Amino acid sequence: MLRHFPFSHFNTRSLLVTALPLSASLSSPNTVRSMSSSSSTATMHSPPVAKKVEHKMEMFGDVRVDNYYWLRDDSRTNPEVLSYLQQENAYTDSVMSGTKQFEDQLFKEIRGRIKEDDISAPYRKGPYYYYTRNLEGKEYVQHCRRLIPNYNTTPFSVHDTMPTGPDDPPEHVILDENVKAQEHRFYSIQAFKDSPNHKLVAYAEDTKGDEIYSVHVIDAETGAPVGKPLTSVTSHVEWANDDTLVYITMDEILRPDKVWLHKLGTDQSSDICLYHEKDDTFSIGLQKSKSQKFLFVGSESKITSFIFFIDASKPEDGLKVLTPRVVGIDNWASHRGNHFFIIRRSEEFFNSELVACPVDDVSVTTVLIPHRERIKIQDTHLFANHLAVYERENGLPKVTVYRLPAVDEPLTSLEDGRAIDFIDPVYTVDPAGSEFNSSILRFSYSSLRTPNSVYDYDMNTGTSVVKKIETVLGGFDASEYFTERKWAPASDGTQVPMSIVYRKNLVNLDGSDPLLLYGYGSYEVCIDPWFKASRLSILDRGFIFAIAHIRGGGEMGRQWYENGKCLKKKNTFTDFIACAEYLIEQRYCSKEKLCIEGRSAGGLLMGSVLNMRPDLFKVAFAGVPFVDALTTMLDPTIPLTTSEWEEWGDPRNEEFYHYMKSYSPVDNVKAQNYPHILVTAGLHDPRVLYSEPAKFVAKLRETKTDSNILLLKCEFGAGHSSKSGRFEKLQEQAFVYAFILKALDMIPELSSSL
Structure with missing residues (x-):
């Protein structure tokens, strides 16, 4: 899930849910010697030891030594790097082998709460109800529609229901993702757009997890392809009219930079470029108005955005300026009748x-x-x-x-x-x-x-x-759970909100309960309290779950974000620590029962607070964590760096360099005791290159003074948002919970019935 600004696509290390709430480091590795660690095996009893190859980086008279820089490989094909990652996975499997049966039990439990054969709420559009369908045992959805009988004379009503009787129009499956996904380890559709006359559908397909898409056009009734797919594009695609598409492509650092006009039946090479954004701190996005009359093309940095509009009936006329580029002014547009409506933000x-x-x-x-x-x-x-x-x-x-x-x-x-x-x-x-x-x-x-x-x-x-x-199957009863809001005082007196939930009859609130604290705090993303059925598996085991709405996010307004970015970024970390300390002081938990979780830019949060206050936590999970922040933000040749200088600061400036170095997790690993830690990575992740979590784990192994568990799990068939199938994601969730419960010594003897 990205910023609510509609044009954002690939300009944050955020959650893809997405992706959010994230960068790649794609420099070529140094020449390396042979691996010193043992060969990959499923029964490894000691962790692999990454070899050390000294790599010096000097700036402003400061010298940093990165002994694991060699792990960076933009091709993701280096046999030595892949072998090391495989060894890490083998070690993780070995450590977790004793809990595999329990993990499978958790997975069965989590999956058992899902109604596997289900449909989304039908959405009325034109003469059809559109919806998606899940089938029992299938990983992916079907995209479906049904014709609305007498739709011209059927008024809209909150009491509308989709007719499904034997005499009503039948369901039509436009596209079955399960069929499309059969030949791929990863499969994701991020756009599914019907044409204005509902005869065609355009969809954006990613088969690697690298967020580089192909846009296919099919006949909505027959599924037959219409023309050749558009390749190497973003997921931003809109119909201008029934035979014209507008789409966006990226440059070599995966920055959305060009808007194109494509006429069906013509080759992509003959498409017209409507706009090229040459400022590498800006990325462009695309959205069609709800009125269907206009398309909006926005170009945005982290502090500035401006908008063009296109008349959907005459796209060949090109772009017209709606709002000018003014540094520090953000704009978002919509349309109705004779007016454009604009949300406008400035200092x-x-x-x-x-x-x-x-x-x-x-x-x-x-x-x-x-x-x-x-x-x-x-x-x-x-x-x-x-x-x-x-x-x-x-x-x-x-x-x-x-x-x-x-x-x-x-x-x-x-x-x-x-x-x-x-x-x-x-x-x-x-x-x-x-x-x-x-x-x-x-x-x-x-x-x-x-x-x-x-x-x-x-x-x-x-x-x-x-x-x-x-x-939610399995006897779920919402009344058995209690939610509340608390405020933790930060070190500067700021009150930081937290959202909390627990099962009433299982929590003592005397400091003896385990607690999982989640945090993000970047890009103005709002981590609002959301329901997650899989979370019941820890709540029903006596856990408290809390979200720390720390500065750097957008929950408390724009200033909340401004006070947690650039040279105020450390507020994000100290806010999270303040929330943890508050929960301990108020006897929600103790240090011995406090677990923490963050993904992506939230993984930066995890790495930073672990370096700052490792004594405060028992267990930490860092998913695809952005932990090599300084090295990444010094390299403008990799995805996201240039567009994120306004988020983190440009470390080519000495003040930002030293500030970023003071919290960048890889640069601040110390010889101290750390909690139990699980770190994940995706080999094809374009937002946080797999080498960042790999380097973090390697340096922790070299430096930390404890014997607590430290695991790296790298998915070879996934990107930033992990595996693509719905059950695959549940299996990953079961693995994370099994790790947390193992670290807390909370896994009971498994019953013989399992």
């Missing part, structure tokens, strides 16, 4: 304001929602007659709905809005698919104890109807 109105401008004179703006110091505008959803605004206040999301004047009436202000009420003390709300010409707002809602639920909300009446609740 002056840091939590954004909403303005409108006429389509035929974009220089004239009217403020519809002014900037407010305590409320952040995060997103908007425009309809023909309504506007839904997604905001944040005091760390919690909120949704306010406004009635708009008729299209032919002046747009000078908004009526008083109607806020939607939510029931949990901490929760998450996200936009879902809604039809522009309806009065029905669809959103998804969940909390730490509430399964993901899809609602249709009638913006005229305020009536809300649940359309789909994630089925």
Whole structure:
């Protein structure tokens, strides 16, 4: 999951969920000697020892020595590197072999909570209901639709249901990912777009995990391919009209930099380049308006964004400027009737304001929602007659709905809005698919104890109807779990919010309970409290689960983010430590029972706090962690570096160099005791090169003074977001939980029935 700004694609080491909440280091390795560690075997009793090849890096009179720099290989084919990674995997398998039966039990338990044969909430669009279907035992989804009987005379309603009777139109499977995935170790579709006339579908396909896509066009009824696929592109693709696509390609460092116009039936080599962003601190993105009238092309850095628009009916006319490039100004656009609506942010109105401008004179703006110091505008959803605004206040999301004047009436202000009420003390709300010409707002809602639920909300009446609740099997009862919000005082007095959940009858709150603390804190990403059925496997074993909403994220508004980036980045780490100390002081847990977890940029968090306060934690899981921050950010030839100088700082500047060096995990490993640690990597990860976690583990092995478990698990058929199949992901979750429970000595004797 990336920033809520819609144009973001590949410009953060974030979560892909995604990817988030992440960079690659693709320099060629030095000439290396033969491995000194033992050969790969499934029964290794001692960890592999990575050989040391001195590699000096000097800047500003400071010399760093990286003995494991040789692990960096952009081709990912170096036999010596692959052999070392295989040895690490073999050692991990060996250490965890005694818990394999328990891990399999966990996997069976986690999988048993899923309704394997299920469909998503059908989404009404044009003459069809669109949805995805999961089949029992299958890893991937089918993309389906059903024709709506008499759709021209059937009004939109929150009480709509998709007809499925024997006399109703049958289900049509447009694409079955299970069939497409059969020949690949990894398979992911990140875009699935039907043409305006619903006769064709374009989808973006990744078969390696490297986030370099091919866009295929197929006949929606027959599945037959239409023309040749577009290759080496991003997942940003939109239909301009029924026979024209707009898409984005990347440069050699995987920065989205060019927008193209493709006419069906022509070769990709003849496509027209609409825009080329040459500033390597900017990346471009693409989105079509809900009205279907315009396409927006945005170019953004971490502090600046500007927008072009394309008339979807005349894409050959090219791009027109909607908002100019002004350093420090962010813009996000949508369209309705005669107006563009623009969310605009700057240092002056840091939590954004909403303005409108006429389509035929974009220089004239009217403020519809002014900037407010305590409320952040995060997103908007425009309809023909309504506007839904997604905001944040005091760390919690909120949704306010406004009635708009008729299209032919002046747009000078908004009526008083109607806020939607939510029931949990901490929760998450996200936009879902809604039809522009309806009065029905669809959103998804969940909390730490509430399964993901899809609602249709009638913006005229305020009536809300649940359309789909994630089925959780195995006797789940939400009332048996307790959620709350707490605030931990940071070292500078800042109050840091935390979201907490536990099972009421299993937790003592006397310091004896195990606790898993999750953190991220980068890119203005909001880690709102979300439901995860697999998490029940630790909650039902007496764990408390908590999320630390630390600075660097966006939960408390734009300033919360600004106070946790660049030369204030250490606030992210000290906030997390303050949350851990608070939980111990309030007797939620003790040091002996405190476990921590973070992925990607959250893995940087893990590495930093482990170096700073290893005594505070018992177990740590760092997923695809960005732990070699300084070396990576000094190399502009690798993905994400140039676009992220505004996030972390440019260490080619001496002040940033020394500041970044003071927290970069690989550079700060010390001769001290560390907790039990599990680290994961993906061989094809384009955001955090596998060598970063590998180097971190190798240096820890060389330096740390304890005998606690330290494992590296590298997935050879995955990228940043791990394996692609839904059951494969559950197996990985079971492995992580098994490691945590093993480290806490909480794995009971397995019953003979297993």
